[in-house]
Amino acid sequence: MNEQGFVPCHHSKHKTGRYLxxxxxxxxxxxxxxxxxxxxxLRRFGFQSDDLNLGSLYKGLRKMEKKGSVSxxxxxxxxxxxRRIYEITQEGKEELDEWMTFLKGRKRKIERLIxxxxxxxxxxxxxxxxxxxxxx
Numbered sequence: 001m002n003e004q005g006f007v008p009c010h011h012s013k014h015k016t017g018r019y020l021x022x023x024x025x026x027x028x029x030x031x032x033x034x035x036x037x038x039x040x041x042l043r044r045f046g047f048q049s050d051d052l053n054l055g056s057l058y059k060g061l062r063k064m065e066k067k068g069s070v071s072x073x074x075x076x077x078x079x080x081x082x083r084r085i086y087e088i089t090q091e092g093k094e095e096l097d098e099w100m101t102f103l104k105g106r107k108r109k110i111e112r113l114i115x116x117x118x119x120x121x122x123x124x125x126x127x128x129x130x131x132x133x134x135x136x
Contacts, residue, residue: 020060021069023047025096028070028088038086061086069095
């Protein structure tokens, strides 16, 4: 932990695109899932159907499996073909904990930024709106 109370995650560079991986780890935390089910579950995190195709989703899951965050196995479907079922691993749970620590620290920084913006720019905006109203 540094002097700002921020605990860095040592797993990655924290790109915005990693939001998908973190969302998938949360979805898989208590229950296993397959492609279409996971894609539907991603709506809770702000993903729209148009934002994500199944190819991208499976590519991300394969990447996560390769690094040990998730595991998978084939399961015969009730109707139709086999499905690849994904589950979070212990390493994935630890990675998720690190991500949450990182994101909570980032959230605090963003909140401070917004507060400063509102204190600095917000006052100017109120003054500007009052000036504009006086001129009309």
